[in-house]
Amino acid sequence: MTTWSSTTLVRVADDYDREMGDSGAPLDSRFGRYLTQHINDLWDEDRTDPKAFLVWAWNVGTGPIMSPGYVRVRPDLGSVRLTQSQEDGRLLVVIETPVQHGQLAQNVRPPYSAMRDWETDRYSYSSDGPSRLQDPEDESKPALLLSATLRLPADGWTLHQPAGKWPVEELLIDDAKQAVAVAVAGINDLAGPRVAKLIGAEGGHW
Template identity: 80%
Template sequence: MTDWSATTLVRVADDYDRKMGDTGAPLDSRFGRYLTQNLDGLWEEDRKDPAAFLVWAWSIATPPTMSPGYVRVRPDLAAVRLTQSQYDGRLVVVIETPVQHGQLAQGVRPPYTVRDWETDRYSHSDGPQALQAPEDESKPTLLLTATLRLPADSWTLHQPAGTWAVEELLIDDAKQAVALAVQQINASAGHQVAKLIGDEGGHW
């Protein structure tokens, strides 16, 4: 898997997926099992629609459906979701992230002393650490979360076949769709998230 960086928000865990397959066969896939178990969630009219197919595959590839996910979300982020706008149907990437007070510009930080997000001491990340609410609830706490919504109008989407003679073809379509989305999420949103919660936090 790709190492985490300030602009890497999501990555595919394909090696882990194959390792956790039941049979050890080359095409066996933990993600594939989840896809076939949830195929009734993919409407017939959405099977050939690249955006609708991607939203369905992504919802299965990420927590809470798969945990750990086929697509891993950087531990310091709360969620990276794909959805379609209820207004015009366009594909939208939604990134939810805790924002610590120190990541805000000086002039907009809380004007009084309160507890903030803390590093999850039970997290085992090879990079950024997951955040959690303070265990000590005896003092006031102010927890800030940002939600970044970005249209994906310029993305290149994988075209699914829509009908699959064997399960392996469905799995291959889903893997290609989410892998392409991972690349484009990192490219389109990585720098914006880095300016919010990275070293440049507060300097949009």
């Protein structure tokens, strides 16, 4: 898998997906099992719509449906979702993330002393990137837990065109994996630098 970095927000766990397949066959896929289980959630008219198909495949390939997901979200983020605008149907990327006090510019940090903040989850472990954040364990002291929602239109992406009919499961899996791969690359390119400025090394230096 791709290594986490300040601008890498999502990645695909393709090797794990194949390893966790039931049969061990080269084309077996854990993601594929979930896709077929949830195929009825995809409307017939959306099966050839690149945006609707991508949103469906993304939802299937991430939590809470798949855990761990075919698409992995960087542990220090909350969630990375894809949706379509109710206004005009455009594809939107929605990222929700905790924001620690120290990641804000000095002059806009909370005006309180001894206020608890998000804490690193001491029971989670990541050998190649940031750890998950959690509520402070000490609940006897006040806490101010800030979070941000970043919503970006994905207008410039060249989306994968799904076939719409899949006589064998492998063709559905291939369409879904290609659609998701476009989104993973697009999210890291579009949102990665913005998130890095919010909660990465550049945090507080906008």
